[in-house]
Amino acid sequence: AQSVTQLDSHVSVSEGTPVLLRCNYSSSYSPSLFWYVQHPNKGLQLLLKYTSAATLVKGINGFEAEFKKSETSFHLTKPSAHMSDAAEYFCVVSDQDGGSQGNLIFGKGTKLSVKP
Amino acid sequence: GAGVSQSPSNKVTEKGKDVELRCDPISGHTALYWYRQSLGQGLEFLIYFQGNSAPDKSGLPSDRFSAERTGGSVSTLTIQRTQQEDSAVYLCASSLASRANSYEQYFGPGTRLTVT
Numbered sequence: 001a002q003s004v005t006q007l008d009s010h011v012s013v014s015e016g017t018p019v020l021l022r023c024n025y026s027s028s029y030s031p032s033l034f035w036y037v038q039h040p041n042k043g044l045q046l047l048l049k050y051t052s053a054a055t056l057v058k059g060i061n062g063f064e065a066e067f068k069k070s071e072t073s074f075h076l077t078k079p080s081a082h083m084s085d086a087a088e089y090f091c092v093v094s095d096q097d098g099g100s101q102g103n104l105i106f107g108k109g110t111k112l113s114v115k116p
Numbered sequence: 117g118a119g120v121s122q123s124p125s126n127k128v129t130e131k132g133k134d135v136e137l138r139c140d141p142i143s144g145h146t147a148l149y150w151y152r153q154s155l156g157q158g159l160e161f162l163i164y165f166q167g168n169s170a171p172d173k174s175g176l177p178s179d180r181f182s183a184e185r186t187g188g189s190v191s192t193l194t195i196q197r198t199q200q201e202d203s204a205v206y207l208c209a210s211s212l213a214s215r216a217n218s219y220e221q222y223f224g225p226g227t228r229l230t231v232t
Contacts, residue, residue: 043119043222044122046221090159103164104149105161106151
């Protein structure tokens with residue numbers, strides 16, 4: 001069975017400092033992995049996805065994530081946090097090999113706070 | 117263009133009553149997904165449709181939950197004899213097709229259901 005574990009429920013950073021949101025996955029297959037963001041009172045938005053191409057994936061708003069098979073990790077990073085990055089972030093794995101079915105399995109989420 | 121819309125945005129109902137939640141996917145999207153986001157359980161998959169058929173109903177928590185999709189477009193999630201543990205935000209997503217690693221899922225804003 002597929003699963004993801006987000007290691008921190010809450011991360012707080014100062015504006016302009018790096019962001020690291022940690023995620024580990026468990027998968028019987030070659031996984032498809034995603035990061036989604038949910039701003040308050042807004043819908044979920046896809047930040048980036050990994051689908052067995054390049055292991056370093058670049059997403060929107062300056063975020064990127066690196067797929068490390070040896071560590072079963074898919075951590076999300078950004079060099080410099082902005083106030084508008086404050087939101088909840090979800091690490092997600094697709095439920096089927098190659099994502100053929102499409103339903104997603106979500107981590108518990110990490111709430112990112114950005115201090116001025 | 118128009119995104120995924122859901123109605124109502126908020127619903128308060130008494131325990132034991134039936135409720136219907138509606139999802140309007142993005143035009144042309146053949147795949148439609150329902151998820152539930154609750155405090156204790158995080159974000160969990162309920163059911164998905166490819167066209168009008170639902171190949172996977174495994175996520176429905178009980179037989180009080182059902183969903184249908186007509187005309188390959190609008191979907192309705194019905195909860196019969198609601199219980200307090202059904203209180204959650206119900207999210208709908210749609211995508212061009214059901215391969216998660218190829219087609220982004222676009223999420224609606226959700227319906228917040230409160231069972232009193």
